[in-house]
Amino acid sequence: MTARTQYRLGADDLEFILALVRAGSFNGAAERLGVDASTAFRALQRIERGLGQPLFERSRTGCAPLELARALAAQAEAVEAALEAARSAAQQQPQDVTGTVRLTTTDTILHGLVAPALRMLHASHPRLEYELHTGNELASLTRRDADIAVRATQRPPQHLVGRHVGPIRVALYAAKDSSLHGWAEVEAGSAAWIAPDDALPEHPTVLWRRRRLPKVVPAYRVNSILTVMELVALGLGVGLLPVFLARGRPDLRVLGEVIDECQTELWLLAHPESRHLRRVSTVYAHLAQALVLE
Structure with missing residues (x-):
């Protein structure tokens, strides 16, 4: 590829790169962005031509990000977090917490611990909304598909912000x-x-x-x-x-x-890029107090 030194990455470019890193495929990125897969494919071609180098390694199983794509995705996450914080500050009253918090856990922990805790939180913050995902992997939190995870694990990932809740007997x-x-x-x-x-x-x-x-x-x-x-x-x-x-x-x-x-250990985890957002920190702090194992 021939480098074009005049090419300037825009916010839309970063949003696309982040979506493709998180999804791992053109179809997944297109779904996140509300476009079709061919549009997503052309967008990547345009950005790579402009930068003069590839960003992803294509295969039958999807798109694996190269080093530059991972670096740009990290910057895109910071931009995303800043925008979310600005929108939240502009929309809410001084004591009002709004927005959607994405939470991942297992079905057992959701029904036994998390759902009752969220029910208590609704009284004080009725405008909060939740996307609840149940599964046995942490990948969704790592890719920023979720803001908070509640997991049973002996060794939580070091790159996540964690709080030990207690032993699961x-x-x-x-x-x-x-x-x-x-x-x-x-x-x-x-x-x-x-x-x-x-x-x-x-x-x-x-x-x-x-x-x-x-x-x-x-x-x-x-x-x-x-x-x-x-x-x-x-x-x-x-x-x-x-x-x-x-x-x-x-x-x-x-x-x-x-x-x-x-016995295993229960951990409350969050991605460091979203942990400071008011909607996320509100739910995180409440769960830290409300999740009781014994």
Whole structure:
């Protein structure tokens, strides 16, 4: 490519580069920007011709950003954050917090902890809106698809701003009216197991059961811890559940003590570029106080 020293990057160029870095494909970037994929492709060609060098490595799986694209995306994030802060300051009254906060977590943590906490926040900040994403990866926060993440992890990414909420303790549960009395019957094979083996093969409860009870084959394989809880409550078998999730269920009964080997840590995380925004900091500070595991 021939360099054109007179080419001046504009705000639209930076917005496009950031969208392509986050999405990883022309289709994804086009969807974010509200254009078609061919328009996105032509935009990249124009910017690369102007700069005289490639920004992305194309392949069948998508577009991988090169070093310059990553550097420009970082600058675009700073511009995006500054614009969001300016718009927020211009639109709100002195005590009014508005805007959309994008939050990512797992379905278990959302239903057991985050949703009740957001319900409390609504009374003081009714104009806040939320985009809630459930999944088992942190990629959406890293790409700035989300502002806040609430995650169970032993080692949160170092580039994210983090606050340790506390330990997630796990125990074995049965239905309230189950005839089981304790671990002896479970270990003897008197109970059917319900577990997320195929959906979450690396989950601490799955790894622990395979080590402790290698001959046990779950009678019900499900795709979430929430489903484990509901099937246990119906009396279909026993399952390992987070204590915070099961504590408010009168239809469940704990069998034995907390299992230390299944314990993980809950973290409240935010991207450093959006952490200072008023809408994000308001929700982050509230969750830091409201998320209670024990």
